[in-house]
Structures are given as C-alpha cells and as structure tokens.
C-alpha cells in the first residue's frame with residue numbers, strides 16, 4: 279500500500295466550557311480545557327485500522343498554537359507514528375480556506391502519501407469544510423461522510439459513505455482525502471506503551487519558513503470570510519408549568535396539558 | 547475569484563436526485579427570492595443533471611426563480627464532486643453572481659467547499675439566517691454596502707456568529723435544511739432557461755460509483771405536524787412503546803435523541819438534531835430528553851414545545867412552552883388515556 283496516511287487533527291476547546299467576552303463578542307480560549315476534536319478520534323481510528331490491515335505509516339498534523347502539541351501526543355499515544363505541528367503567528371486567524379491551504383501545503387511537503395483522513399468536522403468552528411478544502415488544494419478527490427473503508431490498494435480505495443437516504447459505495451483513485459464519520463469505528467484507548475512513546479517523542483514544528491506560502495494567502499489577511507459579530511443565543515420563553523411530582527398530581531397536570539393541546543387545535 | 551459585482555444575480559444550487567428536486571432547493575429559493583428583491587437583482591437556480599433534470603425548470607420558476615442555468619450531460623447524472631465543481635466554477639466565472647447558496651446537505655457540504663476553494667471565494671457553513679446589510683471597517687472607515695450577512699451557530703450551538711466576505715466573491719454559504727420556510731408555488735410564474743454546456747470528459751470523474759443503495763426512509767419527520775420524541779430517559783426499547791403509542795394517538799411522527807438511537811431504542815432515521823433531521827412542526831413533545839444543544843439545534847424552531855422530564859432543571863425546559871415535571875412512566879400513559887377520551 280502507498281506509504282503514508284496523514285491525519286489532520288485539530289485541538290478544540292471543550293464545548294461545554296465555552297466562555298465568551300460579552301463586551302467584545304469574542305470567544306475566550308484562555309483557561310479553557312483543550313481536547314482533541316472528538317470527531318478526529320474516529321479519523322485516527324480509521325487510519326490505525328488501515329495500518330493494522332495494510333501496513334504503512336501514520337503522520338498526525340495539527341495547525342494551531344504551540345499547546346496543540348498535546349493533541350498530537352494524544353494521537354501518538356493511540357498509535358499514530360509521528361507528528362508535525364504547524365505553528366506560526368502568520369497562520370493565526372485563518373478561516374477554512376486558509377487553513378485548508380496551509381494543511382495542504384504541509385501534506386505536500388510530507389509527500390509520499392496515499393490517503394489523508396480527516397474528521398467529519400471540528401466541534402468549535404463546526405464547518406466540515408477543511409477536508410474538502412485540502413483535497414481541492416491538493417487537486418485530488420475527496421470522499422466525505424465515509425462510514426467504512428472496504429478496500430485499499432496502491433491505486434484505489436473503495437469506501438462506503440452515508441448519504442441522506444441511504445448509502446453508496448464508491449471507488450476512488452489515490453491519493454485521496456477521506457472524511458470519516460463515527461460509524462467508521464469506536465476509537466481505541468491510548469496504550470501504556472503509546473503514552474510512553476508520546477512522552478518521549480519530539481514533535482517537529484513547522485512555520486511558514488518551512489512551508490513558504492504567499493503570506494497574503496494565510497492568516498487573517500488571506501481569509502475570505504470575516505467573523506464580524508458573535509453572541510450567545512438567548513432563548514427566553516413564556517412557559518407554563520405543571521408539576522406531576524406524585525401519583526395524585528399526575529392526573530390534574532395531564533388534564534391541564536390536554537386542555538392546552540385542545541386550545542392549540544392539536545386534538546381534533 | 548470574481549470581481550465584486552454589485553449587479554450580480556443571487557444563485558441557488560438546485561439539488562436534485564433522479565429528477566426529483568430536494569426540499570432544500572425550494573427553501574433556498576424562498577430565502578433567495580427575499581435577498582434578490584432586496585438587492586434588486588434576479589434570482590437564478592443552477593440545475594445540473596442528465597435528461598431527467600430537464601423537467602424541473604418550470605417547478606423552479608413556480609417556487610421563485612427568475613432564471614434557471616441548466617447544464618445537461620450524461621456525465622452529470624449522479625452528483626460527483628469533480629464534475630459538478632468544474633461546471634459550477636465555469637458558470638460562476640462566466641456570469642459572476644454575487645451570492646451563491648447551497649443546502650447544507652451531504653451533497654452541498656461536499657460541493658460548496660470545492661467550489662469555494664477553486665473560485666478563491668470564502669464560504670460560510672451551515673447558516674440559519676441570511677440578511678443584507680452594510681459593514682463599516684472601523685480601522686479605515688471604509689463602508690461595504692449591501693453585503694450578505696451570513697448568520698450561523700458554532701461551538702455546538704453555544705454561540706451565533708455573523709460572517710461576511712466583502713472582497714472575495716461570490717459570497718457563498720451553505721444553509722441548514724428545514725430552517726427557511728417552504729413557500730407556496732405560484733403556477734403562473736414564468737422562468738427563463740439559460741442552457742449551458744459542460745466541458746467534461748470521463749477524466750473528470752475521479753470517483754466511480756460502484757453501488758448506490760437508497761433505503762426507504764422509515765419516517766417522514768420533516769413533513770410531520772406533530773412529533774413525539776423520546777430520549778434516553780425512556781429507559782429501554784420495550785418502554786419506547788409508550789412513545790410510539792403517544793405518537794400514534796396524536797397522529798404524530800416518533801422522533802428520538804441521539805442517545806436513544808445509540809442505546810438501540812429506535813432506528814437512526816428518527817434522530818433529530820445537529821447530526822439528525824432538523825424539524826419545525828406545529829407541536830413537539832419531548833419525553834425524557836435532557837435538551838443538549840445538539841438536540842435543541844434541530845427542534846427549537848417548533849411552534850409549540852412540550853417537555854416532560856423528572857428533572858426540574860433539565861435544559862430542555864428552557865425552550866419549552868409547556869413543561870411537566872414528573873415521571874414519564876406515569877405521565878405518558880395518562881396522556882394517552884386522556885387524549886383517547888377526547889378524540
């Protein structure tokens with residue numbers, strides 16, 4: 279099988295702990311727990327299963343601040359072979375267009391890859407656009423929403439993807455990008471040996487000196503989309519409450535609610 | 547990238563399968579109509595396919611399109627990333643629309659990023675609202691007029707962001723399904739059809755479809771007027787019968803949270819939320835559902851929401867119009883009896 283599988287991994291804040299600066303309308307990232315994007319664990323698992331079956335080498339890459347090394351180390355502790363962090367001030371503020379360009383440039387530099395396996399989406403930016411974007415910049419096909427990789431050879435990959443009203447099996451030439459969904463398989467836990475390897479591993483760091491992308495095309499400057507406002511949605515509803523704490527109060531509560539349903543014209 | 551083109555049209559991607567128009571295309575036409583009227587430009591649908599697609603042009607007109615860009619080619623029979631991207635990219639360069647919208651469907655989410663990267667345009671994902679407005683860049687005082695404000699949830703629905711692209715056009719967005727209203731068709735509307743060629747060879751099909759297996763959807767959630775959703779709180783597959791029964795006596799469709807699906811209470815087709823179906827029925831009854839953001843994202847636009855939960859602090863109560871704090875095992879059978887009596 280061709281050689282390397284590259285897995286792009288994003289470090290994200292735990293969504294439960296999102297904090298906002300209501301005055302400036304920006305997301306506060308300091309002091310918030312960072313985790314590996316949960317959906318990227320499925321990508322890592324898919325890559326590991328391919329290596330179990332066909333051999334090869336898995337390279338994890340992440341674009342982000344220096345502390346994203348932690349996410350890469352976690353991937354290594356699960357079994358990923360090596361890791362590269364793409365970190366540079368010039369990358370900051372990249373939208374999906376610029377992020378895809380940076381990741382694609384790094385993947386090209388890594389070279390000799392058969393597959394790039396991405397998560398379906400990241401839980402923070404939440405766009406799912408980076409996988410197809412990488413494929414576009416590399417000029418190779420992408421299979422999105424992959425639920426099962428059936429077969430892989432030097433030149434072809436056959437995979438099943440889930441679409442709205444069913445599933446389809448596609449065959450693509452290689453190299454190609456896959457974005458996988460959770461049906462691809464339950465992620466394995468880090469092993470003790472993996473953890474030790476991760477601890478000892480020196481994660482390479484590449485900046486734009488290594489990638490040499492036109493600075494006008496990356497970071498905030500190179501991003502076509504601009505976030506101009508952020509707010510926390512407020513849902514305040516007028517709500518009728520019926521307590522049905524014990525056997526005796528269930529009847530009246532339900533009757534009142536059925537009255538409500540009748541008023542709304544539901545019971546006809 | 548195309549030039550900023552103030553007289554450019556508003557385009558929507560007319561997603562179709564086997565000659566059937568997807569609902570999301572109609573929803574996009576309804577929003578697109580509003581935007582085009584505000585901008586004083588034409589609304590066009592972009593329709594690609596083989597011969598089976600040709601019959602859809604009139605329908606697109608009835609739902610609000612002034613124009614249809616029609617590209618018919620046997621190689622376009624099935625949606626394929628490369629071929630569709632190439633054709634649409636060429637169309638954008640030729641006609642320079644100012645806005646291009648796709649549904650945030652499996653197909654639209656696959657297509658739109660490819661078109662955006664190829665066209666060097668930005669793309670906002672999964673919008674739940676679109677508006678026209680002006681934006682001033684504070685640093686320079688420069689004002690960009692009549693931009694597309696692309697409004698979308700991020701961080702799992704915890705925040706809402708407004709996103710613009712003022713210098714790299716077209717302004718592209720994918721729009722979440724089931725969020726924009728479905729308009730009534732107007733059979734008198736006429737539509738102009740612009741036929742275009744596809745410059746494609748088989749080399750543009752990097753993928754080969756080996757097999758396509760379309761399953762009948764087991765439930766029509768989007769069309770349902772009433773939905774009864776059961777969550778993990780229902781406890782077991784056997785107990786989920788209570789949800790089916792309640793749904794049955796209300797003529798409702800049964801829905802589920804992801805937790806209920808993962809626990810095997812009910813099939814995935816019934817899942818509502820971020821990774822399931824987005825719904826907005828007249829009445830939504832949530833039973834034993836905690837109200838996680840990913841679930842609420844798919845149902846909070848329902849006209850009336852009733853929640854039944856034993857935990858008075860369950861987040862689902864924040865979006866409910868009517869709440870019953872109690873044990874579903876007592877409340878639901880009682881409801882079924884009471885409704886059967888009344889109907």
Ligand SMILES: Cc1cc2nc3c(=O)[nH]c(=O)nc-3n(C[C@H](O)[C@H](O)[C@H](O)COP(=O)(O)OP(=O)(O)OC[C@H]3O[C@@H](n4cnc5c(N)ncnc54)[C@H](O)[C@@H]3O)c2cc1C
Nearest residue numbers: 286287341373374397399400403404405406407408670671
């Ligand atoms: C509130 C908010 C809204 C935003 N909305 C948009 C928008 O609509 N359009 C837009 O273009 N940008 C948007 N952005 C910017 C976007 O979040 C960033 O560009 C981000 O770097 C990548 O996008 P994502 O998080 O959506 O990733 P996704 O596209 O959802 O990620 C898919 C996969 O790509 C890989 N991947 C993604 N990012 C990285 C990374 N940094 N390193 C390694 N692998 C990665 C992972 O495998 C991941 O599973 C938004 C940002 C914020 C804060």
Ligand SMILES: Cc1cc2nc3c(=O)[nH]c(=O)nc-3n(C[C@H](O)[C@H](O)[C@H](O)COP(=O)(O)OP(=O)(O)OC[C@H]3O[C@@H](n4cnc5c(N)ncnc54)[C@H](O)[C@@H]3O)c2cc1C
Nearest residue numbers: 777778779803804805819820821822834836838841856874
């Ligand atoms: C990326 C991502 C995507 C997701 N997409 C979706 C999605 O599309 N749809 C979705 O639903 N979820 C989705 N989830 C999962 C979501 O975060 C929640 O885990 C899920 O919605 C919880 O389901 P639940 O409310 O049924 O279960 P729980 O959170 O376990 O809630 C059960 C509730 O039942 C109540 N209860 C228990 N017993 C009783 C009783 N006897 N009587 C009354 N009440 C009782 C409890 O008080 C509790 O509030 C997604 C998660 C992620 C990370």
